[in-house]
Amino acid sequence: MKARTATRFAPVLLLAAIASYVLFPDYLALITQIMILAIFALSYDLLQGHTGIVSLGHAAFFGLGAYSVAILSRFGVTEPVLGLFAAGAVSAVVALVLSPIVARGNDLTRLLITLGIGSLLYEAANRARAWTGGADGLSDFALSPLLGVFEFDFLGRTAFFYSFAVLALVYACLLRITTSPFGLALAGIRENTTRMRAIGAPTARHIAVSYMLSGAIAGLGGAVLAQTSHFVSLDMLGFDRSAEVMMVATLGGTGTLHGVVIGAAGFGYVKDALSTLSPKYWHLALGIVLMASVLLMKGGIAGALARLAAWRKR
Amino acid sequence: MINTASVLLDGVSYGMLLFLFSIGLSITLGLMRFVNLAHGAFAMIGGYVTVSLVNLLGVPFLLTLPAAFAVSGVVGFVLExxxxxxxxxxxxxQQVLFSIGLAFAASALATIVFGPQQQPIALPSWLAQRISLLGVPVGASRVFLIGVAAVAAVLLVLLFNRTLFGARIRAAVDNRRAAEGIGVRVGRLFAVTFALGAAMAGLGGALAVDSLGLDPTMPFKYLIPVLMVVVIGGPGSIPGSLVASLVLGVVDTMFKYAVPDVGPFVVYALLVGMLLAFPRGLAAIRA
Structure with a gap:
């Protein structure tokens, strides 16, 4: 049911992207940011929404992807698509190495461990100034034109289409993954891990693969952000970003791909609008909306849409 | 030698603050299974109460401590x-999300009302001076802080172990249904306990203004060490939290003094390593 809605939503997403390009040519940078947020949120949703593994340090993989792009360009990997997949690979490997740590324990210890790992990485990046630029970030890395043809232009057109292509690819892959037998096994783990183990499913391996894929996609998101903004900084690794992605997924509706994308769009837009007003009002509004969503709006935006659809059918 | 002693004292005072910050979270986690990432907001409230009273109204520092305790407690009670x-x-x-939302809102409110800057506080002269303790010169405020926190800890232990109220809480932790069955009003008990935890954090926040500083990032700043204390000490255990706080405070301070380059890593590495070794926390091993 959810998967069918997510499939039907795919053309809507495509149309929305084209429409936003035509209608809001002055806001391409913001729309690009939103699409990157959507990629990141989709990666987190695979982990939390589909596998039921919570994390308070998912920005670690996002930041790893971003720093990978910047650091790899020093070694001559300046082609964006190559850098993109290399960054995804780096995040995937790190996620795979970390997955045995995450697969054990309960939700509370998981939250703490991911929080701890995220903070460790943040502190490491802060200290390794020679590689990461520390608190100043990195902006002096070279990028060649996309596919050897398209320069990242001042108006952000290339960035827009590039981010959209990656988002579409991620969306399609996740649609395929979550409807596959493997995806169903993940849903089984989310619903009842003990029972999955009892019927002989290799839960630890499934969780590891899910964690690796999720890390890889987060890495892709970070890489796209680094390339399109031509800047990498510590906040891409920080706790705020980890908390943010958790909020986007929840507000949009965890476990629903289309809901997460809508959530990212709404979140990104409101964040931009309120942040220009003042960051403190943004944080206040965010806090209140988050509390209200837990108390009042179960299932996020996607849940509300589903209830609306059910109500109309009556 | 003198240097080591003063670092040790700094570590103990930091540990005592961690204890005050975390004891409420530990109790609420043990009693109500509520993962409250916004607990640091109560410490922040206490801090701002003290700073406002001292700097704006000129109230003596000593009198602001009960005020910080009370205001945080009342806010905690109402929120609960x-x-x-x-x-x-x-x-x-959902609890995590809710409490992150609460912490964000609290932090933003503090920024709107007090501004983003660090809040200065002028301590009374008897606290600002340095005194000699067994031949070692130390800040009087550190000794005072440790004393207050120790008294609070002892009172809390007495409250839990020697009074009917404490017995009710222990009964509700062990078996909520049975406690309700014999007439304990668990809902009201939760509210009072939550308020008490918030009040302790508020007292900690008030005492911390001098040594740790106070700004609107307070709810998140000490989140990791506080959570560590709760997990190491075991949710709901006062002596466990006290020991964990002191060990963590001393270890953290020692490393920051001795090896400043890796100092910040130590806490996080400890957290990850400890959770790997004991996924259910140290309390699970004891039990």
Missing amino acids: RVVIHRVYREPEL
Whole structure:
């Protein structure tokens, strides 16, 4: 049911992207940011929404992807698509190495461990100034034109289409993954891990693969952000970003791909609008909306849409 | 030698603050299974109460401490009765999101009201001076802080182990249904306990203004060490939290002095390593 809605939503997403390009040519940078947020949120949703593994340090993989792009360009990997997949690979490997740590324990210890790992990485990046630029970030890395043809232009057109292509690819892959037998096994783990183990499913391996894929996609998101903004900084690794992605997924509706994308769009837009007003009002509004969503709006935006659809059918 | 002693004292005073910050969270986690990432907000409230009273109204520092305790406690009580008690039944993830939202809102409110800067505080002269303790010159405020926190800890232990109220809480922790069955009003008990935890954090926040500083990032700044204390000490255990706080405070301070380059890593590495070795926390091993 959810998967069918997510499939039907795919053309809507495509149309929305084209429409936003035509209608809001002055806001391409913001729309690009939103699409990157959507990629990141989709990666987190695979982990939390589909596998039921919570994390308070998912920005670690996002930041790893971003720093990978910047650091790899020093070694001559300046082609964006190559850098993109290399960054995804780096995040995937790190996620795979970390997955045995995450697969054990309960939700509370998981939250703490991911929080701890995220903070460790943040502190490491802060200290390794020679590689990461520390608190100043990195902006002096070279990028060649996309596919050897398209320069990242001042108006952000290339960035827009590039981010959209990656988002579409991620969306399609996740649609395929979550409807596959493997995806169903993940849903089984989310619903009842003990029972999955009892019927002989290799839960630890499934969780590891899910964690690796999720890390890889987060890495892709970070890489796209680094390339399109031509800047990498510590906040891409920080706790705020980890908390943010958790909020986007929840507000949009965890476990629903289309809901997460809508959530990212709404979140990104409101964040931009309120942040220009003042960051403190943004944080206040965010806090209140988050509390209200837990108390009042179960299932996020996607849940509300589903209830609306059910109500109309009556 | 003198240097080591003063670092040790700094570590103990930091540990005592961690204890005050974390004891409420530990109790609420043990009693209500509520993962409250916004607990640091109560410490922040206490801090701002003290700073406002001292700097704006000229109230003596000593008198502001009970005020910080009371205001945080009342805010905690009202919040618990109005919204937080509705979140107890939700899964952990929802609790985490709710409390992050609460912490964000609290932090933003503090920025709007007090501004983003660090709040200075002028301590009375008898606290600002350096005194000689067994031949070692130390800040009087550190000794005072440790003393107050120690008294609070002892009172808390007495309250839990020697009074009817404490017995009710222990009964509700062990078996909520049975406690309700024999007439303990668990809902009201939760609210009072939550308020007490918030008040302790508020006292800690007030005492911390001098040594740790105070700004609107307070709810998140000490989140990791506080959570560590709770997990190491075991949710709901006062002596466990006290020992964990002191060990963590001393270890953290020692490393920051001795090897400043890797100092910040130590806490996080300890957290990850410890959770790997004991996924259920140290309390699970004891039990």
